[in-house]
Amino acid sequence: MFTTDLVRHIYPYPASLEVDFFKASSYGSGTTSSGVVRVDSGFDLSSVNGKHVLLVEDIIDTGNTLSRLVALMSGSGAASVKLCALLDKKARRRVPITAEYTGFECPDEFIVGYGIDYAEKYRNLPYIGSVREEFISKH
Numbered sequence: 001m002f003t004t005d006l007v008r009h010i011y012p013y014p015a016s017l018e019v020d021f022f023k024a025s026s027y028g029s030g031t032t033s034s035g036v037v038r039v040d041s042g043f044d045l046s047s048v049n050g051k052h053v054l055l056v057e058d059i060i061d062t063g064n065t066l067s068r069l070v071a072l073m074s075g076s077g078a079a080s081v082k083l084c085a086l087l088d089k090k091a092r093r094r095v096p097i098t099a100e101y102t103g104f105e106c107p108d109e110f111i112v113g114y115g116i117d118y119a120e121k122y123r124n125l126p127y128i129g130s131v132r133e134e135f136i137s138k139h
């Protein structure tokens with residue numbers, strides 16, 4: 001959702017912009033921060049070879065996902081890799097990454113809406129909100 005709004009706002013520059021989407025999944029024991037991140041098999045990693053890549057995320061939490069994706073893109077021959085995130089939960093960082101472009105620093109709360117889910121729900125909220133503790137304990 002954030003990406004589609006973002007690319008509309010940077011039209012018409014750069015004229016040679018290519019946009020692609022993929023799903024990143026974390027595997028491994030324990031929390032996602034200890035997992036290995038893989039991109040879905042439908043995305044051809046070799047397509048980034050020689051290109052300047054901007055990775056766009058809705059939210060950075062521990063930093064694990066983006067740090068692994070940077071390594072994957074660099075290892076696939078990207079000319080450069082920069083990061084953009086709408087929300088940045090800096091207090092939760094476990095991997096030392098910094099995005100070149102961020103929208104808002106976000107408190108350590110459970111965020112939903114504008115594409116961000118709680119148990120796969122509420123992605124379609126047209127605004128960003130935080131879920132109250134009492135709601136989480138009841139649902």
Ligand SMILES: O=P(O)(O)OC[C@H]1O[C@H](OP(=O)(O)OP(=O)(O)O)[C@H](O)[C@@H]1O
Binds near residue numbers: 032033065
């Ligand atoms: O910085 P990190 O700790 O790695 O967390 C950030 C990741 O977590 C969220 O995805 P999630 O795994 O919830 O999947 P989703 O995008 O399908 O909601 C978010 O979209 C990032 O990809």
